[in-house]
Amino acid sequence: MDKKQKNILIVEDDKLTLSQIKNSLKHYGYRVFAVSTATEAVDFCIKSVIDLVVLDLGLPDKDGLFVIQQIRSFNNTLPIIVVSSRTNVESKILALDTGANDYVTKPFNMDELLARMRKEFRYMTTEDKHIFKNGNLTIDYDAKTIYVNGIEVHFTNFEYKIVCLLAGNMGKTLTYEYIINHIWGEGGQDQNGLRVFMAAIRKKMSRDGKSGKLIRTDIGTGYRMNKVN
Ligand code: CA
Numbered sequence: 715m716d717k718k719q720k721n722i723l724i725v726e727d728d729k730l731t732l733s734q735i736k737n738s739l740k741h742y743g744y745r746v747f748a749v750s751t752a753t754e755a756v757d758f759c760i761k762s763v764i765d766l767v768v769l770d771l772g773l774p775d776k777d778g779l780f781v782i783q784q785i786r787s788f789n790n791t792l793p794i795i796v797v798s799s800r801t802n803v804e805s806k807i808l809a810l811d812t813g814a815n816d817y818v819t820k821p822f823n824m825d826e827l828l829a830r831m832r833k834e835f836r837y838m839t840t841e842d843k844h845i846f847k848n849g850n851l852t853i854d855y856d857a858k859t860i861y862v863n864g865i866e867v868h869f870t871n872f873e874y875k876i877v878c879l880l881a882g883n884m885g886k887t888l889t890y891e892y893i894i895n896h897i898w899g900e901g902g903q904d905q906n907g908l909r910v911f912m913a914a915i916r917k918k919m920s921r922d923g924k925s926g927k928l929i930r931t932d933i934g935t936g937y938r939m940n941k942v943n
Pocket of ligand 1: 726727728770771772773
């Protein structure tokens, strides 16, 4: 992939930082777009084709975490690199858990940011992140479509998000709280509510009599998607 064709969205309200990033990225051949608020950022990502987002967290209207949440609700693959003056480890963990791919603290070194961007693009070219396959389950992230045994199966928006979350963490047990916080936000659902969604997901996945076993329950802890052949 030619990096000259990459569209980068910079979300930054500080003019000096913005012009610094903008100028460097342009110099390296990226096509650069810039917005200064969280609302504009989400809007831009919905309407435009962007290859990577460079995101500040301290924005005038809403927190940058809101932007990550919103983007991840419709796009699991768009790389998001946070560039923030929040240097504490809690902020980093929170941003990464919310769905950021990487985190650079201010003041930052431009060469480091560029290297981290290249890393994201390298991942994209070395593995096809738009299609997920495990056993008889296939997720087409671009089309937001799930296939079971090659047949398209309708999953509701929340069901789809849960399947994608488990698929993106294959082999790991995700706690009830982790799943709930990711899908609905903190306190947005209770464990019984989650169980209902999981039951529906399992039912849809077991239509071929096999894929139902893809998702395991770790009783009292959470759920895990196992890798199968
Ligand atoms: Ca800021």
